[in-house]
Amino acid sequence: MNVIATDLDRTLIPNGSHRQTKNAMSLFKKLIKKNKTTLIFVTGRNERLLRDGIARYSLPTPKFAVALVGTLVYKFENGKLKEDASWKAVLAKEWRNLTRKDIARVLSGIKGIKQQELSKLNDFKQSYYVPLSIKPSSLLSKVRAKLRAKKIKATLIYSVDVNRKIGLLDVMPPSGNKQAALEHVLKKIFKTQRKEKNKVMFAGDSGNDIHALTSGYFGVLVKNASPSVKEKLLEIAKKKKLKGRVYIAKGNFVEPHSGKLLNGNYVSGIIEGAYRFGIFK
Numbered sequence: 001m002n003v004i005a006t007d008l009d010r011t012l013i014p015n016g017s018h019r020q021t022k023n024a025m026s027l028f029k030k031l032i033k034k035n036k037t038t039l040i041f042v043t044g045r046n047e048r049l050l051r052d053g054i055a056r057y058s059l060p061t062p063k064f065a066v067a068l069v070g071t072l073v074y075k076f077e078n079g080k081l082k083e084d085a086s087w088k089a090v091l092a093k094e095w096r097n098l099t100r101k102d103i104a105r106v107l108s109g110i111k112g113i114k115q116q117e118l119s120k121l122n123d124f125k126q127s128y129y130v131p132l133s134i135k136p137s138s139l140l141s142k143v144r145a146k147l148r149a150k151k152i153k154a155t156l157i158y159s160v161d162v163n164r165k166i167g168l169l170d171v172m173p174p175s176g177n178k179q180a181a182l183e184h185v186l187k188k189i190f191k192t193q194r195k196e197k198n199k200v201m202f203a204g205d206s207g208n209d210i211h212a213l214t215s216g217y218f219g220v221l222v223k224n225a226s227p228s229v230k231e232k233l234l235e236i237a238k239k240k241k242l243k244g245r246v247y248i249a250k251g252n253f254v255e256p257h258s259g260k261l262l263n264g265n266y267v268s269g270i271i272e273g274a275y276r277f278g279i280f281k
């Protein structure tokens, strides 16, 4: 059994500025069926946006979805999303049954940061807006010190929303990330602790996908990724000696069964990569 795990926005979902090949999604659905490929979505979206995306872009139905950057795992049963309780238990244990509300209380004294909308939070993800005037390094050390004082271990992710010109801070349990959640799902699918490196391909488009793209599985970066992400991926792959296991879609690829010419953007890039690594035959 082979698995394709994929990011959604601008990877499987063609919602970027690049052109998509017409009908590439329906071809992908056929190939998934034909090759009996198991599909996993890995996304920052919450449940509502995940449902919206699936309906709006008529995506194939996955077996699992890792949502809200790894703090939630869903299983699809009879077309319905069901939260995976075993992942919730892992995260709850790491935070000793505290939730994001407790984290909010611990961090309440930090000036200038503002809690994000509830739709962007869950029990294991407490997130803030940070004005760009606040230096990330000093903010992170303040946050770390407050958490340490309460013996709370956490992953802190700081990023910048360039469109809205605002900093973003996520506070999550140590395993609250896409990669750890994906590993959890893969163990369930293969029913083994062993890493099935030659049976899994991850597809992505942006900087925050690089970790999963270079985690030892096959990794495909779609053609519409920015030049800086392409460069960074090759650099890290070289460092980790994974050069033969990562691939950047080039486009101009003819799908052998249909004869369809694919341009390498979004789902076309996923199909190209799947053939490259023998996931599709």
Ligand SMILES: [Mg+2]
Residues within 6 Å of the ligand: 007, 008, 009, 010, 011, 204, 205, 206
């Ligand atoms: Mg993306």
